[in-house]
Amino acid sequence: MLNEARAREIFEVVRQAGAADETEVLLETHQSALTRFANNTIHQNVAEEGIHVSVRAVVDGRTARATTNKTDLESLRRVAEQAVASARWQPKDPELLPMPGPQPYKRVERFDDATAALTPEARAAAVEKVVARAEKSGLIAAGIFSSTSAAGALLNSCGLYAEHRETKAEFSVTFLDGGSGWAKGNFTRASELNIEELAARACEKALANREPKEIPPGRYTVILEPAAVLDLVGFLFYDFAGTAVLDKRSCFTNQVGKKVFGENITITDDVFHGGQAGAPWDGEGVPRQAVTLVERGVLKNLVYARHTAKKMNAEPTGHGFPLPNEYGEAPMNLVFTGGTTSLEEMVRTTERGVLVTRLWYIREVDPYEKILTGMTRDGTYLVEGGTVRQAARNLRFNQSLKEMLNQVELLGPAVRAAGEESFEMVVPPMRVRDFHFTEVTKY
C-alpha cells in the first residue's frame, strides 16, 4: 500500500528527470478481488493489484500527461520525459493556470482493515449461504461479492501534497426462475453489507415475479426504488458542470437561478456525507466543497474546476478532473434530500401504478430535454388498490428527467444506493406521477 515516504520518493525522481517548469504526480495503488457466481456455482474468481504513476508536466504554458505502472527508476524517468515531450508539441495555452500550492483538507476516514483483508474463503462462505437459500427456494442465484482497497496521493512542484485511502465492499445478487429479483449493496466496510438481507430481498422479489403479465404501455404513477432513482438521476452528473454549461451541452444551459425541478427536490454534492465515498480533493488537489446544486427546485450553483471558475467568474469548488481534459469537472457525490414516506406507504397509498426495482441500459435520447430511455428489470410489479397485485412484463420508458423531477409526489428516506448505470450516491425512493412507458418486451 502506498505511503507518504514512497509517494515523495517517486515524485522526486519524476520531478528531477522531467525538469519541467511545473510537475504534478498522481499516484494510485489498489488491490481488489471479486468472486462471481451464477447457476448456483462460483464460476469466476479474480484478484489483482496494481499501481498508476501519472505525471503532468507544464512547459512554457503547455501541459500534457503521461502514465505508467512501471516504478523502476528508468521507467519513472522516461514517463517524466514523455510528459514534457508531449507538452512541448502543443500550442501555448494562455488560460493555463499555475499549479496550486499546499491546501488544507478536511479528513475523511474511509479505510477499513477488515475489508482490505477479506479473503476468497470468506467470500466463498458468504456465497455458499446465498446459494443454499436459492436452492431451498427452488431458484438459481447469480451475483458478485467484491472488495477493494485503494490509496492515492497527489503531489506537485508547488508543494501540494494530498493523500487518501479507502476500501469498498460490494454484494449484488439476482435470483432467477422464470422471473427474477435483484438486490445490491456497496459500502466502505464489508461489515455494512447485510448479505442475508439483500439475498432475502432478491429472493422474495423473484418469487413474486413469476408469470409476469403484460400491461399496456402508457403514463403510470411509478414507485421507484432507490436503485432505479439512482440510475436515472446519475445522468445529471455532467449537467451540473460549469464546463458543460460553457460548452452549451448541459441541460441546464441558461437555467442557473431558475426553477428547474419541483419544490420537493433539493440536491447537494457532498463528499463528506456519511453515505459517500471518494477523496476530499479533486484532480488538481483542490479541496472538495459541499455545494448546494438545487434548492427546493431552483438551480442554485454549478461545480467548477479552477480554470472553469476563472472563466465563469466563480470560485473553484474542488470538482475538477485531472488535467488536461475536455470535460472540466463534475459532482461525483450527489445527495438528494429525502422525505419520510416509506416504500410500503407509497404502495399502500397508490391506487394504480408500477413498482420498479431497477432499470437497465439507460441511454440519453435528448440531451437538453434530458429524455432518457431504458428498460425495467428484475422485479416490475403492478400496484392496484394499495397492494402489489401482479408481476408485470418489463417495460421500456422514454422519460424526460426534467419532467420527472417536477412530478415527484412522495419521497422516502435517502440512502446510499447502488445500481449499474451510475456511481453509488445518496437518493431516496420516489413516487412519480405520469412516468412514460412507451413499449413492452416479451418477459
Place this chain on the structure above:
Amino acid sequence: MKDWAKWALDTATARGAAYADVRVLDARYRNLSTKNGKVGSVSESESLGLGVRVLAEGAWGFAATDQLTREQIDSTAARAVSIARASARVKKKDIALAPEQKITAVWATPIEKDPFGVSLDDMLKLLFRADEEMRGVPGVTLAEASMSFTRLEQLFVSTLGSQIHQTKVYSGAGLVATSFAENEIQKRSYPNSFGGQHASAGYELVERLELVENARRVGEEAVALHKAAKCPEGKRTILLESAQLGLQIHESIGHPIELDRVLGMEANFAGMSFLTLDQLGKLRYGSEIVNVVADARLEHGPGLGTFGYDDEGVPAQCTDIIKDGRFVGYLSSRETAPALGLARSGGTMRAESWNRIPLIRMTNVSLLPGTWKLADLLADTDDGIYFETNRSWSIDDRRYHFQFGTEIAWEIKGGKKARMIKNPSYSGITTEFWNSCDAICDRRHWTLWGTPNCGKGQPMQTMGTGHGAAPARFRNVLVGVAYAQ
C-alpha cells in the same frame, strides 16, 4: 516476458493447478483531442503486467500483478491456485474444457504506418484543421476532434505447451460538431459516433478518413437539424446506413449469441439471452437474405475483432451465425463449447488487459453483403426514412426489445432523398426486425465498423468489436416513439 510467464506457469503447476495459462501484456496507449480550437487532452500511457488463470479442484482462479519480480510472480500464481480452491467450495461439477492443440506462433496486426512513430505535432495539426472547418460554420457551438491509438504486445503460454506472441495495433479518429440553439442541442459526428472509425490498423486509417474534407458538412448538418422536420410516429419502411446497422447487429445479434450469456453466466449484470439452446438450427432469426458470420480472421478485414489467436490460445475462426435467415451458431469458449457438443471452442475469448480474465466477446460479427446498389435501393423505396449515425441505443437484458436513436435521418419520397428529419428513432423486437429485412446493399457499400466501447463482465471490461454492414432496408418498423407524448 518468457521468464515471467514460465515462472508463473511453473508455480501454478507446482501448487496443484490442473490447467494454467499466463498472459504477459505490455500495453501502450495514446489519446489526443481538440476542442473549440484548443487542445482538449494529450495523454500517453503504458501498462505492463501479468495475469495467471488456473483450474484447480475443478474450479477457476485468477490473479494478476504488475510487480514483476520473481517473488511477486510466484506469489500471484500461488494466489490464483488458492482462489481456485476457494471457488471449488461452491461448485456443482468440475469445469471441463474443450480440447485444444499446442500452438507456437507469432502474429501481428498488419500496419502501414506505426501511429506511435507519427509526431504529436502532425496529429494535432490535422485535428486543428478539422476543428477550424467545423467552427467556420455559423451556429456550431462546440467542435471536437479526437484520435486514439493502442498497441498491445502479449505473450500467452499455457500448460498445453502453447506459446503465442501477438502484437495488436488499433487506431481510431473522428469528429463531432454540436449546435445549441433555442433550447435544443443537435450534433453530427463523422465518420461515426463513439469517436469515429476504429480498426486494427496503423495511422493510415486516420489519413484515409478525410476528416478535414468532411468537417464543414458535419458542422452544417448539425446546425441545419434545428430547422429539420420532426420524426413521424408510426410504422414505416426504414433504411439504415452501415454504421447504424453495425450497432444494430452488435446489440441484437452479437450479444444474444454469446454462449456465456445464454448459459446464465452473465445473469446478474449483462443479462441473459432469448437464444436458448433449443433455438439453435431452428429459429428463423431473419429473412432469407440475412447472413451473419463471426469472423476473427484477417481475411474478413481489419476489424477490432481481428486477431491471430484468442486469449485462451485458440486460433481465429469464422463461425456462421445466421445462414439464409436461420440461426446456426453461437460465440463459444473452451468452457462453454461442450454445452453445444462442439469439439472445439469458437475462439472468441478476449481480456481487456493483463488484469482481467478472458470472456466471450464478439469478434467481427458482420452482416454479409447483399445484391443492391444503394442508388437502386433508394429508387426502389417509395416512402421511407433513412437513418444515419447512432445517437442513443438501448436493449433489454435478454436482447428482445431495442430502441435506437440516430443523429439525423432523411425522408425518402418517390425513390429520392427528401427532407432532413431531426431526433429520429426506431424500435422493435429483434427477430421481428431481422425478418422484415428485404434488401441489403452489395460489397461496394460494405464497411467493417469498429465499436470500441463494448462493456461486459464484473469487474467491467471494455472491448473493441467489429461489425461489417452495408445499408439495408426493413419494412413495417415502428418509428418516433422516443419523442412520443
